[in-house]
Amino acid sequence: MKAKITSIPVLDQEKALQFYTEKLGFIKKHDVPLGENNRWLTVVSKDELNGVEILLEPSPNHFEPSKIYQSALFDAGIPYTQFNVEDLQGEYDRLMALGVSFSMQPTAMGNVKIAILDDTCGNKIQLIEML
Template sequence: MRIHLTSVFVDDQETALRFYTEVLGFVKKHDVPLGEHRWLTVVSPEDPDGTELLLEPSGHPAVQPYRTALVQDGIPVTAFAVEDVQAEFDRLRDLGVTFTQEPLEMGPVTTAVLDDTCGNLIQIVHSR
């Protein structure tokens, strides 16, 4: 068994697609119209057949309280692995990304937390 698909709720799929591709560097995998929304997924360019991230519309009534509580408590909704947290932090900050946690070393793990502009906090992480 392996993880095939995971998702993040987003306020606007087009805005999310731009952020996740143009800023974070993912590539679009699927874009299927579904009424007013889309089945819209991105993948890592390093693993195009790997786990897909669904940019899922946040319209369900349970989503907003859930996301609001996570953001207020500083809890990331997901984590993305990077080779060098400091280098990625510098690159993303230069692109205007807002971080709620600068790079922090915790033993064998370094993390930072960013705002994805779509209602979520995302952790970037490297394990040594």
């Protein structure tokens, strides 16, 4: 068994696609229309084209419990997921220059350094560098 796809609930798929590709640097892998303005929309790391796909899932627009859960996590400042980076300070500086909003600046915590950003689509995302 292995993970192939994971999903992130997004409030607007097009806005999410722009953020995850233009700001975070992911690459669009699949974009299949599903009707009612919904898409099977996935992105992957440019460094792992055959790695785990991130499904930019429009579930908050169609499933109220998902919207409540996503909103509660966001309001509490809890990241929905995390992405690993090699150089957190460099990534933080690059993303700040692109106008990305962070709720936590790079902070060392034991053997990791973390920062938390707003993906503009209803989620906090944690970036982590292993020290």
